[in-house]
Amino acid sequence: MYKRIIYQIIKVIFQMSYVKLLPLIKILLTEVFSLYHCSALAQSQPITAVMGDDITLPCHVTPVQDVSEQMVEWSKLRTEPRFVHVRRSGEDRLVDQNPEFSRRTSMSLGGLTRGDVSLTLSRVRLSDEGTYRCFIPSLKMDTTVQLHVEVVPGDDVILPCHVEPVQDVVAMTIEWSRPDLDPMFVYLWRARQDNTYMKNPMYTGRTSLSVDELKKGNMSLKLTNVQLSDRGTYTCLFLANNLEMSVELIMTVCCIVFVFQLQPHPLNPSLNWLESANPVGQWCWSVCHQAGIQNLRCPGWTLRDTWSLLDLQRQSEVLMTSILSAAE
Structure with missing residues (x-):
């Protein structure tokens, strides 16, 4: 259903902008769809997931045998309580x-x-990052x-930090910082309030702690509208207990590929996107690179030739994102 929606949206967008879609877009649609969601399921360690996705943590018994009645323990190291999922006597014991x-x-x-x-593991969170243990006692199998959890720009994330007991x-006093920045403070909680005078301006209005959670020892930081510039290692410092924890924020960029063909303006055939030196109907493609740099490529074009179409690309991507979000 989503593939049909994407195709119709792109078709309408480019028709409105006097750009004709090539039949090839139908062939590329599967690739565009998967890149748009940026799903990442690895078959070997380490496993990489995008926050919000569902992920499978692999574990297999060799030689193959029925273990449906065996005790199986999934746990997360350096986490309390440690059990993530337990099966015993053919049933989930949670x-x-x-x-x-x-x-x-x-x-x-x-x-x-x-x-x-x-x-x-469904609806992966940033706090899910870590090492998981798959253990079957009766077979002495232990792996x-x-x-690793990555974040897509624009999402809101929770950077975990807890005090035990x-x-x-x-x-x-609670300090959240990024040592590579100047000023380094991302959030500073002191005297029962947010102290903004020392905060890095990049994070103004985007970081917060929950007072209700602070009462339970939860000092996790909420970071909204994550940007590519937010990539890095964050440190949570709790001075009273001399507790220091670090969280690495890794970003991933979704890629959308458009392939289209330029046509003359329907009301004014002399008005073309291309300069007179380049023929109408030339093939072009648009790529959002991993580094987050948008680029439009048309054979024989100069940089000046592409600016108007780059603006069209940005408008179409924003419209596609908003409509797809509503469809979900």
Whole structure:
């Protein structure tokens, strides 16, 4: 359904802008769709996921055998409570599951009969990043999987930081910083309030802590409208307990590819996108690179020739994103 929506949107956009879509766009549509969502499912370690996606953490028994009745434990290292998902006597046993993973984990019964004990983790969060352990006691099988979580620009993220044992830290001083910046403070909580005078202006109006969560020892930082410039390592410093934690924010950029052919203006055939030296009907393509640099390529074109179409590209991408969000 989404592929049809994307095709219709692109078609309307370029018709309105006097640009004719090539039939080739139908062939490329599958690639465009997958790039737009930037899904990343790796088959080998480490596993990389985009925040908000569903991911499968692989774990298999060899030689193949039915393990549907065996005890299977999935846990996350250096996390308390450590259990992510547990099966025992053919059933899910989630009493001791870490609440961070509630209603977000599952295992395939059909897969278990074939020795596939992989774990599906839904709606991946930045705090899910870390090392996971797959353990089957009866088979003495023990393996680990590393999960990296990336963020798409424009998203809101939670940078995790907690104090153990749980305590009320509302009256304490909490510092969130990026050592590579000057000024380095991303958020400074002091005297029961946000102190903005030392904050890096890049983060003005985009960082916050929850007072209700601070009462429970949760000092996680909310960062809204993430930008490519936000990439880096963030440090959470809790002075009272001399607690220091670091979180790395990794960005990924979705790529949208357009292939189209320019045509004369329907009301004024003499008005063309191309200069007179270049023929009407030339093939062009547009790419959003991994580095976030947008580029439009047409054989034989100069930089000046592309500016008007670059503006068209940006407008079409914004419209596509808003309509797709509404469709979801």
